[in-house]
Structure formats: structure tokens, C-alpha cells
Amino acid sequence: MTLPAPTADGRARVAVVATPFGFGPASKAYSIGQVLARHHGLDVAYYGTDSALDFFTAQPGIHVRPLDDPYPGQGPPALRSADAVVNVLAPELIGTGELAARTYYVDSLGFMWGAADVPPDSPLHRVRAYLAQDLFGSAAHLARLGLRGVIPVSGIVAPPPAIPTPAAPTEGAGVRAPDRTRVLVQLGGLGNPAGHTSGRVYLALVERLLAAVRNDSVEMNVAMNHANGAFTLHAGMPVRQLSAADFRTALGHCDVVLSSPGMTTLVEASQAGRPYVPLPPQNWSQVLICRHLAGRSEQSLWPFLTGPYDHIAEAAPEAEKAVAVQEINRRLGRDDGYLTRYAQLARHAVGNPRTPDVGAPFGGAHEVAAVVAADLAARRSADELTTEATAS
Numbered sequence: 394m395t396l397p398a399p400t401a402d403g404r405a406r407v408a409v410v411a412t413p414f415g416f417g418p419a420s421k422a423y424s425i426g427q428v429l430a431r432h433h434g435l436d437v438a439y440y441g442t443d444s445a446l447d448f449f450t451a452q453p454g455i456h457v458r459p460l461d462d463p464y465p466g467q468g469p470p471a472l473r474s475a476d477a478v479v480n481v482l483a484p485e486l487i488g489t490g491e492l493a494a495r496t497y498y499v500d501s502l503g504f505m506w507g508a509a510d511v512p513p514d515s516p517l518h519r520v521r522a523y524l525a526q527d528l529f530g531s532a533a534h535l536a537r538l539g540l541r542g543v544i545p546v547s548g549i550v551a552p553p554p555a556i557p558t559p560a561a562p563t564e565g566a567g568v569r570a571p572d573r574t575r576v577l578v579q580l581g582g583l584g585n586p587a588g589h590t591s592g593r594v595y596l597a598l599v600e601r602l603l604a605a606v607r608n609d610s611v612e613m614n615v616a617m618n619h620a621n622g623a624f625t626l627h628a629g630m631p632v633r634q635l636s637a638a639d640f641r642t643a644l645g646h647c648d649v650v651l652s653s654p655g656m657t658t659l660v661e662a663s664q665a666g667r668p669y670v671p672l673p674p675q676n677w678s679q680v681l682i683c684r685h686l687a688g689r690s691e692q693s694l695w696p697f698l699t700g701p702y703d704h705i706a707e708a709a710p711e712a713e714k715a716v717a718v719q720e721i722n723r724r725l726g727r728d729d730g731y732l733t734r735y736a737q738l739a740r741h742a743v744g745n746p747r748t749p750d751v752g753a754p755f756g757g758a759h760e761v762a763a764v765v766a767a768d769l770a771a772r773r774s775a776d777e778l779t780t781e782a783t784a785s
Contacts, residue, residue: 404434405769406435406436406476407426407437407438407769408438408439408471408472409422409438409440409478410441410445410472410478410483411445411480414444414585414586415581415585415655417581417657418445419448419449420448420637421481422439422445422499423439423551423637424549426439429479429762429766432762435766438457438475439456439458441457441459442459446459446460452636452637458471469486472486472492477521479499479765480496480520482502484498487519487520494519494520494521496521497524497761497764498522498524499549500523500535501525501526502526502531503526504529504681505677506534507708508539510711511535517540521768524543524546525543525545525546526547526548527546527547528660547752547753547754547756547757548751548752548755548757572610574743574744575646575649577646578603578613578615579640579653579658580652580653580672581616581617581618581658585676585715586676586711586712586715590719591716591722594719594722594726595722596624596626598725600628602739603628603630604628605736606651606740607630613628613630614630616633617634641665644662644665645665649669650662650670651671653671653672653674653675654679654682654683659749662749663749663751668748669746669747670742670743671694673701673725673735674698675718676715676718677711677717680699680705683695683699686750690750694739694742702717705717705721
């Protein structure tokens, strides 16, 4: 396969995309793209829709564009002109065999898929490379589903700044008042296959939970995606959308992270050594994450959180499971007994915090970037040899 012509300065072009459901995939895509640009000198551009575009746009100093609608049977134009596509959890964007041959697919949730998610005709069987964040046995699970040659990588987190600078507190992150616990509430992207309705239902539940947990000894600041006005949290406390760098700074200034149990936030909190307290799950992947952590953590809050979702049919399509989680969260938001018990367990966890155990190391962004860069270099060399042989 011949690569497109390089940029004017000779660099290969890499398009970075992510599924628009939540901030986790976009955060991982951004992290990988930053390593490709900084450490491998590649020309990286980010494309997205909905919450993925929202996240990319919040990052300073990067090339971001909305992802154009694909031509029938061809895939989005921006992806067709790239030398390589780093795709995090968006198989619907692999529209052709030619595009699959240039796609490096990154799966951060490999432990959650069933056979129906990767049928024999899935484009995931034809990608250039399939790289799995190997947490909770993901790589072995994907192999059992028939995906061959899966490359395991470690936890994917944002790389540090290119030039280290003194960390400045974010807004509202000044000197902590005596005897108060600073809690960073991370609600992430709030997107999932059930659509914006699910996010609004979840926020209604979270508003009541935060009110129940909050007291004079707790100071809360909230990080969340507003999705261009689609989501609003009425909680009487600071609510901001943070860039990746801002979130890392906020991690360093908080005492405890209180978060929806998304994989990315868990990995980031674990890598930073920050104590972590979970909110209820907002989608099916977070239900499974709660189950895994219930078996790995001493916090009694984890098994409490899994209970309400135990009757969801695991064999159902992901969209149906997302709606089921949504309806359970709607019911929990009206359940005063649940709110009271959660507040008791959460307050105990805040007072006895634990760092989440999701495994280490956390070099996945560098590992994925190294695979992409090395393969691009090898392909470029092969194309040059072919061109020379043809010319002679």
C-alpha cells in the first residue's frame, strides 16, 4: 500500500479520532496524539463530533476540526487523506477496507465486549493493528472473541507537559481551608449510546448524591462536559470543563477524587496515587468496572454500587443495556433510602480514602505511539524502495 504524499516538511500525517461517548476515549486519543507529535515528530490532527470534539477543542495548541460526514461507502474525507488513523473505540468510522489498512485501533474497554460486538464481518478484523489497554484481562478476552494479533498496552494517560512548568492551581483551588477535605468531582463526558437523556438522568441523581454527601467538612469542585449546553449540574458549587492539563493540576490539588467510575479517570487517579471514591455508574461499561473493583478494593461502596444493576441482561445489545442503566438511575434518584445509604458509605470512604488498584505501569500512550511511528517508518521505507526499483 502506497502512502499519501508527505507534508511540505516531510512529516507523515496522522488523523486522531475517538467515539463521541464520554471523555475517556477522547482523552486517550489526545494523549496518544501528543506523544506522536512531541516524541515522533508526526503531523497530528484531531477530528471528532459531540463530546469528542468538545474535549479536543478544550485542549490548547492542537489542530482540531469537526469530523465531516462520510461519503457513501468511503469513510470521512479527512481520514482518507491521512497516512494513518488512530481510532479509539469508533469502529463505525472504519468504512472501507482501504481505511482499515491504515487504522490503528485502540480499545480501552476490551473486557466488556461479547461475540455480537465483533462479528466475522466487523472491520475490527481488518485494521492495521489492534491495540488493547490490557486491564481486567482485556487482551486475553479479545483473543477468545476471535480477534487475532491483539497488542496489549498498559494504562493510557496523558503525558506530562513538553516543558515542565510550576503547577498553578486551577480556579477555586487555592489554599485549602483548615479541617476541610477538598474533593474533586469528575463527571467526564456524560455521553453513551442512550444519548443525552441518559446524561441528564444521571446528573439529576448526582445532584441529590452530592447534596447528601456534602457537609461543612467537605469542599467540592466539579469537572464535567457541558456539551455545548446540553448538560447542566445544579449543585451550588463550582462546575468547570477542564483541559487534560487542567485536570492533572486539579488532581494534584485535591484530597480525594469523587467520580463516575470511568476507566480513564480510574487510571489517571491510580497513576497519580490519588484517593478515589466512586459515584454510581452512568453506563454499562461502568457497571462492569464497578464489578471488577468490588473484587479488588476494600471499600464497601463498590459492591453496594453494583447491586441495583445485577438484573440487566448481559447478552443484550449495548444500547439496550445503556437504556436499562439510565432507567435504574432514574429510579435511584427518587429512592431516599438509597441516597441515605450511599451518603453514609461515601462519607466513610472520603474519611478513609484508598487509591484505586487498576494495575500499572501507565505507559500506554507511548506504547501505542511507538507502534504507529515504527510501522509508518517501515511503510515509508518500503514505498521508497519500490519507487527506486520502478525507476531503475
